[in-house]
Amino acid sequence: MDRRNFTKFALSGFALTFMPDTMGKAALPTAPQPLPVPAMPRAAPLPPYAGLLARAKAALDRHAGAVLLRDRVAIADFDAPSKDLRFHVVDLMNGQSSSYLVAHGRGSDPAHSGWLQSFSNEPNSLASSSGAFRTGEMYVGQHGQAMRLAGLDPQNNNAEPRAIVLHGADYVGEDHIAAWGKCGRSEGCFAVAPHMLPHLLGLLGTGRLLYADKIGAG
Numbered sequence: 001m002d003r004r005n006f007t008k009f010a011l012s013g014f015a016l017t018f019m020p021d022t023m024g025k026a027a028l029p030t031a032p033q034p035l036p037v038p039a040m041p042r043a044a045p046l047p048p049y050a051g052l053l054a055r056a057k058a059a060l061d062r063h064a065g066a067v068l069l070r071d072r073v074a075i076a077d078f079d080a081p082s083k084d085l086r087f088h089v090v091d092l093m094n095g096q097s098s099s100y101l102v103a104h105g106r107g108s109d110p111a112h113s114g115w116l117q118s119f120s121n122e123p124n125s126l127a128s129s130s131g132a133f134r135t136g137e138m139y140v141g142q143h144g145q146a147m148r149l150a151g152l153d154p155q156n157n158n159a160e161p162r163a164i165v166l167h168g169a170d171y172v173g174e175d176h177i178a179a180w181g182k183c184g185r186s187e188g189c190f191a192v193a194p195h196m197l198p199h200l201l202g203l204l205g206t207g208r209l210l211y212a213d214k215i216g217a218g
Contacts (some may be wrong), residue, residue, distance in 0.1 A: 047097065049077045049088055056211035057092075059132040063152045067134055069207045074135075074200075076102055076190060076212035078116040078128065082183035087192065089203050098203075100196050103172050104128045105188035114182030116214060121151075121158050126187045129156035129164065133210040138201055143167035147201055149190070149210060156212075166201075166210075168194035 047053070056073045072091045080086035087102035104116040107127030111117075120127035131153030138147050146167035151159030169191035170176070171184025183191075190210070192200060204210070 047088075048080070049075050049086075051215045052077055052211065052213055053090060055213060056090075056132075056209060059152070059211055060209055063132055063134070063209070066150075066152055067132075067207065067209045069205070070209075072203065072208060074204055074208070074210040076128075076210070078104060078108075078130075078212060078214040079216050081114045082116075082185075083114060083177045083181060087190070087200075089200070100200065101172050101174075101177075101183055101193055103169060103183045103186045103189075103191040106185035107188065109185060112182075112185060119155065119214075121155050123158060123162055128186075128188055128190075128212065129159060129162075130213045131156040131211070133159060133164075133212070135166070135204045135206055135208045135210055137206060141165075141167075143169065143189075143191075144194075145197060145201070147204065147206075162188060164188050164190075166190045166192065166197075166204075168192055168197035170194065 052075050056075055060067060060070055060073065071093055072089060075088045075090060077086040077088065082101070082103055085099035085101060087100040088097050090097040105126050105128040106112070107120055107125040108116045108118055116128060118127065119130045121129050129151060131151060133149040133151055133156060136148035136150055138145065140146070144167065146165045148165055149159050151157045151164070167189055169184065169186065172191050173193040176183060
């Protein structure tokens with residue numbers, strides 16, 4: 001190599017040592033960056049009556065010949081105290097629900113604790129019964145406007161002779177709860193706030209399922 005070419009090569013190498021860091025780094029391969037992990041959507045919390053809703057759906061299948069309308073069901077969740085909104089009407093088409101106050105029978109809560117203690121199907125027991133009911137015709141009786149109910153299970157098949165119905169009662173409502181801390185008791189009927197009764201009768205109509213139970217019952 002002659003002196004001219006040697007000098008040119010040496011100067012080129014000398015210049016490379018003064019290249020900016022960014023130029024040197026640009027020539028180096030970079031490690032692939034991990035893609036951000038998308039957040040998993042949170043599942044909607046189950047409603048407190050989810051267990052009873054599953055039982056109600058099973059009852060719809062069990063009593064398919066007796067319950068013709070399957071678009072919505074009513075659930076009386078007697079695990080909850082009477083001061084809570086524990087009567088739920090669930091739309092099975094879209095999952096939406098609305099909730100209301102409902103009383104239980106005095107025979108199911110002799111000490112008037114506000115909690116249902118037991119069920120009975122016996123005449124004159126004044127107790128609430130559990131199981132599947134079919135909503136029946138509307139009529140006007142001693143409680144005013146009301147809806148008849150037919151018991152579909154062995155534990156509530158005396159509902160009609162016992163005159164277990166859905167009706168309004170003054171002892172069910174926010175004012176009564178504010179004064180007493182609980183609703184009053186029925187004689188086994190599903191008693192609701194009088195001002196909510198027309199709305200409930202319209203939602204339920206004739207030929208739908210009303211399911212009453214207590215998951216914690218023995």
